[in-house]
Amino acid sequence: MKKEGVDINNEEEVKKFHDKEKAITIEGIREIFFKYCPNGTIYFNTGGAEINLPQWHDYNTHFELEDLPTVWGGYDKLPIRAKYFGGTGKDYLAMTGKFHCCWGEFGGFKTTDALKFEVSSMLTWGSKCSIGDQMHPLGTMDLQTYKNIGEAYSYAEKIEDYCFGVKETSKLAVMVNTNAKVNEGIAKLLLDCHFDFDIIHQNTNLNKYEVILIPDNYYLNETDAKRIQEFVDNKGKLLILGGGALREDKSQFAINIGLEYLGKSEFDKDYIKIESILDSPLLCYSSAHKVKGNGEILATVFEPYFKRTYKHYCSHSNTPNKAETANYPGCIKVNNVIYIAHELASNYFDFGNIYQRRYFEKIVNLLYTDKNIVASNLQPTARIRFVEQEKKHCYCAHFLYAPPIQRGSVAIIDDLPPLYNIETEVKVDKPIKSVKLMPQNENLAFEQENNKVSFTVEKFTSHQLVVLEY
Template identity: 25%
Template sequence: HARLHRDWCVQNKEGQIIYGDKTANFFRNMCYKHSGYRKYILGMIQEVIDNYDIDGLFLDCMGVFPCYGNECQEDMVKQGMDPFSDDQVRLHTEEVLMEFSRDVKKMLGEDRYLKLNGMPYNKVKDLNTHIEIECLPGRWGYDYFGAQAAYARNIQKKVLYMTGRFQNSWGDFGGLKSKASLENDMWDALSNGVDVSIGDHMHPAENLDPSVYEMVGKIFSDIKEYEPWTDGAKYVADIGVLTDPKGFLDDTYKGLNRMLGELKYSYDILSEDMDLSKYKVLILPDNMKVTPVLKKKLEKHLSENKGILSTGEGGLNPEKTGFAMEQWKFKYEGLDQSNSSYFRMRKDNCDDIGNMRWAMYSHGILMSSTEESETIAEYIKPYFNRHWDGFHGYYYTPPEKATGQAAISRSGNVHHICFKVFDAYYNTAMISHKGIVKYCLERLLKEPVLKCKSIPSTARLTLTEKEKTVQLHVKATFPEVRGKMNIIEEHQVIPSGAEVSVKGNYKNAYLVPGKEQVSIVQNDDYTVVNLPEVVGYAMIALEK
């Protein structure tokens, strides 16, 4: 129908209805404002609802593709919107999709499932009955899911990890991930307090592939054994990470997910309309501005002697003319125009940092400490920016000297890092960037819910909680980059004898699901768990 009804298609800014890779997805998209297409697709949906006993609907590919077609442009003018503004065109397309989604919800009713796949989680939280986090980590990257789960579990009670059996991508009929790889995805879901699913693509002329479902059946059978400890379990988080209401989790949040996972800090991702009161520390990462609504919540947080870490442009007002709150007692000196600046620790030495001048890689703001704040790391400028002057290219940009400005400064319970450290970590994975975040968090969060000894950075530790137990999740397995793919072929091992300290006093601990006893001792306000050998993954229940 898209071929026969070209007027039903989205028209892009260049006036095209076919664009991009014509052998892939999304080279042609449909306009939900066009009355012909709306009538057609809603009619199909009504036919399915009337004639079949369905549990619900999954509407895929509900992406926002800004439409510059006649119907949309006319409607924008009618509403007093500017059809020459790309931002307003996108806003109009989003609202058209919302209107369509609300119509589908009315047709379906409240007693059936609905998933609008591709729409922002927070925007459709009153329409979706649940969230399915679509992620093929081998191709999309293993840093994607963790951040999505940290956000989704605070929007809907029911959240699924929708991985796929494919080696490459959807529709990869001849591709099958290893059993270890699919097990890893299932463990990631359980560790993050969400449910599991494995996606497939049915052959159009045949049945499901028996080889695939022999593996899937075995994995699901194993996962079912964990259900008494995972059904209804809630993720335990020390740190609340802010995102804007759009909830688009870019490289900043992928880098943050990786960094906090390596440091064994537990966190949720939240928007300003959510409850921030239970978190000991809040992070305003890289680009997170402070609105009047968020300002009130941050003031309450700080009044309770809790901590905040902001980075890059985090903590600024929306206009980026200064810090939004007086508790940021640093002098704001504008956006950093450098592309090659450095930092060096001054306050203390810390592991993996020393006295070296380290590159920032992703720049944010310029600031100086005041009498009410202290410089932890100094800002060091290069001799010049990387640039072209019309005659020569300036590629090598060595550090020159300190400017007197701060790269990291502290004022009371507020720490600020001047550059976009999480974006930089996602793109460069520099150990000193992780080191300075660790430095700040150790001072803001003196008693985290988890501490560990002899656990590698590649392992992941989390806690989930039920009424009578908490579950310690220890995942040793991690991917390896092989060519252009992230691959898991076998499980890694953590030798016995490693220790994890869990905040609180617990009377008993055992491996799930077999209930083999695990050695624990009390140490002040912590219960120290002596881990047995962990092959791939272990879940340990601690009884309250």
């Protein structure tokens, strides 16, 4: 760094130097590797499978989505990553560990129930499976480790043929960017509301979607703006969260949606009132992005009396709201576009407010009518996915439920409560011959009316695969 004149006290300069040297190193390794293994596969475990680090993606022949959900990314880190990297055209696998607290933990074990659930989750999201271990210095295998892993893999072996090479069926798609919090926040919202979703890539045909969701502070470059504008002009529906769909200089909307952007509110926090959700204003943990335009007001903003400071404050936490509404909307619908003024994805990632989730669900349902799967009697922490497996001539519905409990610094899968009477309706474009529970290979009663198929899963624990053969 000294030789190149890098100021080691300048974090930005040091990062640029680091990235340059890292790229040189990776390129050198690839050159040597492919010289001797021209058909080999190589993955660089240095941000190579993080959505928010796209500069490293092209160096890999495949992606390994590493996570230790008990203590690292949590059990909702995988779904959006698997959907994103599943759309790149490259192979991908999910990687967890047999460990309880950290990688390389000698004597640390997850239960077989936990490992089975994690493997089931990998398969639900279309990922091949990898469970990490660390060999003892004596060079002997720990047989208990492989007994536990074997029980998880024995379940995977029974259903894996239905889980790879699948095609998304959702008509709801999300744009993701380099903000990891926003990406995972929007995924948590969608997962908890049981909205199956797809991820938009640069080469994605937008015409197959009913609704596109642009999350918090997603700025549109000229190419993206043109694509989204064409989608909206062709009657596509758009949901924008606070600060989304702006130009890259943040000055104004990058697309014509009948709204003018006025900037972010000067307050640190404010309030929103949503009819049928709460009768009182609900606290928002970051303030609204102000817009102006003519449309249907779906939620109103209430400003606080003042911005809280050390010198100017009220009570223990936040300043209370004024009695009158603000002169800008909390949520507004203009034709086929809805704008939510607050950064709901970031808020939900940080605080998980249930009323904000219900608000989000209500707004999505106003736009999203052509759902690929709807299931009743599911808890918010249950997960669903509905895909097509063309190779086996079937559709596959996945149901997951094993709510983790936080004990100290560790999220633990301990209880496996069953869920009952999951009344399900899915959308298909082929006549269905049979509906089966797998791996039980039990036939389910079903009804098909045009492109809608309905069936009921009477009970399941942890994971259930339902196969609709055509």
